[in-house]
Amino acid sequence: MVHWTAEEKHHITSLWAKVNVEACGSEALARLLIVYPWTQRFFSSFGNLSSAEAILHNPQVHAHGKKVLTSFGEAVKNLDHIKQTFATLSKLHCEKLHVDPENFKLLGNILIIVLASHFAKEFTPACQAAWQKLVGAVAHALALGYH
Amino acid sequence: MLNADEKQLIKHAWEKVLGHQEDFGAEALERMFTVYPQTKTYFPHFDLHHDSEQIRHHGKKVVTALGDAVRHMDNLSEALSELSNLHAYNLRVDPVNFKLLSHCFQVVLAVHLADEYTPQVHVAYDKFLAAVSAVLAEKYR
Numbered sequence A: 001m002v003h004w005t006a007e008e009k010h011h012i013t014s015l016w017a018k019v020n021v022e023a024c025g026s027e028a029l030a031r032l033l034i035v036y037p038w039t040q041r042f043f044s045s046f047g048n049l050s051s052a053e054a055i056l057h058n059p060q061v062h063a064h065g066k067k068v069l070t071s072f073g074e075a076v077k078n079l080d081h082i083k084q085t086f087a088t089l090s091k092l093h094c095e096k097l098h099v100d101p102e103n104f105k106l107l108g109n110i111l112i113i114v115l116a117s118h119f120a121k122e123f124t125p126a127c128q129a130a131w132q133k134l135v136g137a138v139a140h141a142l143a144l145g146y147h
Numbered sequence B: 001m002l003n004a005d006e007k008q009l010i011k012h013a014w015e016k017v018l019g020h021q022e023d024f025g026a027e028a029l030e031r032m033f034t035v036y037p038q039t040k041t042y043f044p045h046f047d048l049h050h051d052s053e054q055i056r057h058h059g060k061k062v063v064t065a066l067g068d069a070v071r072h073m074d075n076l077s078e079a080l081s082e083l084s085n086l087h088a089y090n091l092r093v094d095p096v097n098f099k100l101l102s103h104c105f106q107v108v109l110a111v112h113l114a115d116e117y118t119p120q121v122h123v124a125y126d127k128f129l130a131a132v133s134a135v136l137a138e139k140y141r
Helices: A006-016 A021-035 A037-042 A052-056 A059-077 A079-085 A087-095 A102-122 A125-144 B004-014 B021-035 B037-042 B053-071 B073-079 B081-091 B096-116 B119-137
Strands: none
Touching: A006 A059, A006 A102, A006 A125, A021 A037, A021 A052, A021 A059, A021 A102, A021 B119, A037 A102, A052 B119, A059 A079, A059 A102, A059 A125, A079 A087, A079 A125, A087 A125, A102 A125, A102 B096, A125 B021, B004 B053, B004 B096, B004 B119, B021 B037, B021 B053, B021 B096, B037 B096, B053 B073, B053 B096, B053 B119, B073 B081, B073 B119, B081 B119, B096 B119
């Protein structure tokens, strides 16, 4: 179980309360596909991903990004039970989606950059540290069910 | 590696860094020390308190060197040759740490450039910083 200080929990929950999940989620997924184009391998059914512009305006990317970040929100609501919260999704990502867990780390760092660009000075080093710990914990939990 | 568009994006965004090398450098280092405490092991001789003179001085040094790299993207190996020697024979920083500092520097760019740190600028800098890191590690063995 991950141990969180009161300060870390505060950084996470107070920032999350201000996050526009749809906007940040779609932006994070779009950036993942643009910055690490090999991640497009998991989205062959998503239509036009041929350029940054196409990706940024792709409705399926938008919808899926929102879905992914909404799911991530479950971690924020269950900071003391992250492993359990993602047990089913972990199995899914291994058995059905066949996603290399390295991708969870990539998306985690992309989310950090999206938060930094939206929250600027408010995203202090201490706030970043709490969030890096969170994205690391989620990535770890998603990889736990792999076999 | 870097195409013409990406080089343009990098140079254009760098104009926002000019005049702030010390601030941005200090912030990147502070973020790295906070988020990845193991990186502090390379600075046992430094005062690592927030805004210390040593962090500001070192941050400025690092970002100024990145600025040199921006101006010589077509021959990074040559332009960074001395720094490459320094890191290989003297500092011997494990190359995994270049990724950590690169990430933190990108967070600083995102914080200060906000909307202007578009996905296109983001990927260009990700590639550029990876190229710089590779050059710094190229004489390690």
